[in-house]
Amino acid sequence: MKTAVHLIDDRTPGGVMRMVSFLTSAPDPTCRHSVLDFQDWRRLYPSPDIIVSHLAVSWRNLPMLLAMRARFPRSRMIHVEHSYTQSFTALNVANRRRFFNLLRTSYSVFDSVICVSEAQATWMRSRSLVALHALETCNSIVDFTAFSNVPPAGSRPRRLGLIGRLDRQKGFDIAIKAFRRLEGLELELKIFGSGSEEHHLKQLAKGDTRIKFFGHSATSSDIYAQVDAVLMPSRWEAFGLVAAEAFAAGRPVLAANVDALKEPDRKGITLVPGCGAGIWAKGLKSFCEKQIKLTPMGRGDADAWKQKMLGKWRDNLAGNVISP
Template sequence: MVIDPGRISLGRIEADVIVSHLAISWRAMPMLVSLRGKHPKTPLIHVEHSYTKAFVARNVIHKRRFSTLLRVAYRLFDRVVAVSQAQGQWLAQSGAVRASVLSVIPSCVDLSAFRAVVPAKSPARVIGAIGRLDRQKGFDTLIKAFRQTTRPDMFLHVYGQGPEEDALRSLAADDPRIRFMGFSPDPATAMAAVDVVAMPSNWEAYGLVAIEALAAGRSLLVNDIDGLIDHVPQGAQVVFDRSVAGWQDALEGVVAGERQTQDTRNANGPYPEVSFSKNWQELLAAVLGAHSSGAASLAAKPSGMKHV
């Protein structure tokens, strides 16, 4: 269900479980209070896609007021789901969510198309910046860093659209090695066209592009920030110096072969899709059981979960 966060009420929703993907805000509070009031016996789960430690540091001026917003809003839900371990640790340590109602389930998509792409070229030559062209993604730092490299045989392909496109094109200036590829309707095709994926995000709850890159066996460079750290055990390489100079060194290093990410597509262990499904099934069974519905309701009524 897609809704206007400014609505006062959603009315009564017939469902066994309601899962919210809304961005928490003061504007949305009347609707959230109404949602809880109209469904006193229905389990409510909130998935926190938006807020992280770095988001607050870079974007929130009145931090105590924002902290109060999160604490009040989250208490309207039976469970709060963080989408990365790093985000979950921040939510718990900040006091925004009680540990007893917090779960961590990393986000996921179907990665089969990414596993099927051809191996990356070696040595690496094409750096990919994939995502919405927004200041969150830090592509301005990436372009500045790339322009300071001197190798004529390395390239930066920028995939995506967004409000920062004009500014990013201006930064790229007349460097012929930088190409803006626009929106790609097939993310796996875009991934197949690059050798390395760079994620210099200023904040990132998790980063689906990261798991897509790793599933495709691409080298992955990430800032040491928020949920991007979760991808290090799977092979991501951390750029600890987030400056332009730090990213310049990282880009030159990966093209020179000094930073190589191991192809983890054949690694042991379940695929992320399997873990994602299992974790959600266990959470829903536990929540339904706590509301006297029992875990059997999950199997008996698969259509009884509504997402808002």
Template sequence: MTDPRPLVLHLVDDATPGGVTRVLDQIRSCTLMARDARHEVRPVSRKGGLPRVQADLIVSHLAISWRSLPALISFRARHSGTPLVHVEHSYTEGFTALNVPFKARFFTLLRTAYALFDRVVAVSAPQANWLARRGLVRSDVLQVITPVVDLSAFRALNTPQGPALRIGAIGRLHRQKGFDTLIDAVRSLPQREISLHIHGTGEEEAALKARAAGDPRIVFHGHSEDPAAVMSHLDIVAMPSRWEAFGLVALEARAAGRPIVASGVDGLSQSAGPQALIVSTPSAEAWAAALSARLKRGSTPGAMDRCATAEREFAAAWGQLLADLAAPQELHIAA
């Protein structure tokens, strides 16, 4: 019997472990999302053109660049009758400020690329506000869907009690994450009983280890396949990112009942939640002061929401997007 559900095809050009891959795993495996559609993920190469595909809705999780723009224009032309959506996982106000020297040219690229899509999905409200304020996306095309992963294992963790001693930093070892600032901050703290646990790998690993200068309180654990197990050993989660479209680690920390100290840039101000301690100045001194204040308060984060409805809200948002863009009479659904 033919499956009557519409087919949603997600195109991705980055298969490395990380937030995008984990969100796509959630889309593909979520039973709530499976009620509305069949979701399939298709890896594609960043080199050359994009393949011709058959689907009722096509979703791009691709990296937009001048090099990829001709392929994207060609892809749009070859799929003119199919609703096309782009999810912007990367570009933010913070990213642009720190990494884009020729902003007018960059904004031209984004306006041109986004105009090819029937809908552009921002992963946080701050990111969407920036896209709208810069005139990069028309308001009637822009939508916010905050990403999520399966949070059940994090909600199952017991809330830490007593003194806060173990600070965690989780993510790719890249300049973006600001772990250099965090290391400097921890090294300046006088408490010998505290420790900083850094989980992740990346190109900055050697430089960060050198920056730790043999401080026995700073431990590098590498990559872990079990994020919930990592979270279970932490009392506080620190996120000193320089830019961050959303921040899944913050969502996981909230679900686990862990206090968060975060930079609050871009979408991190949303994902960290109202109970997070926000550090507005990106300096080691400001981070040391914030960590000291948080450590004195102990492990309990205060009022906890545990992100109880995050998965349902995510599935509902995608279901609504599908309903908006692909009305039943337009879908290639077998009777």
């Protein structure tokens, strides 16, 4: 049986850790999976057949990636890009030439780079960040079968949810400011998650009794049972696992027009063409006045999707995918 080691550099609860946990715990008759903190990579012995990076590549960890490549020349090395996108670069990178040099150099260490959305892959191709033969696309994955048990939502969104890390990336500050501008509608805003922006977000929400914080929940399906719709005002989003979960739970999504969230094949999403509180308030008001009826994904469909995506991920990790 082959061995695959998944390297991580951040165990903060969120989409990346949930996906890694699912991939490594799902029964796999062909491969034994494990998870290792990147700082402990030198403990790897014997050489694994497959090394999967779920890291945020940086100038700081580039020397270690090069050393790992030299130490394990026969291991298949794969990088899954969870972090960087076109919108991330536009908002956060001052010296783009230097940043793109970092990405090209880091990605060249690996046998393949997996993008988690087609939007991300299109951006990488446009910037020639990865050799075309080494670039693959495979959406993020978790087990959606539990969402089939979520009761249907009301036809008009009244209980709105913000779900995920309380981090600048997720744009929850935009949603709170927009929500506070809406009056005369019987709405609730429920915020599920934890993170560095918690104090700031609570200050923005202070005095509005319609806004409540519930902290992190280990059971995602329970969260979606408490809301009628989900807001995703993300500043950048490589995939947007919450949007996929919401669709599986039969919850419509109001989302920012960025990266993977604006892909035409994403279902159940209404886009807001901007990131200001004013345009979000306008979009939110219109969204809440509409009748939107979605039904949770059936258990059979969810299980079939899970098996299909697991198969695709395993083919990618094993190198069984033929690039176009």
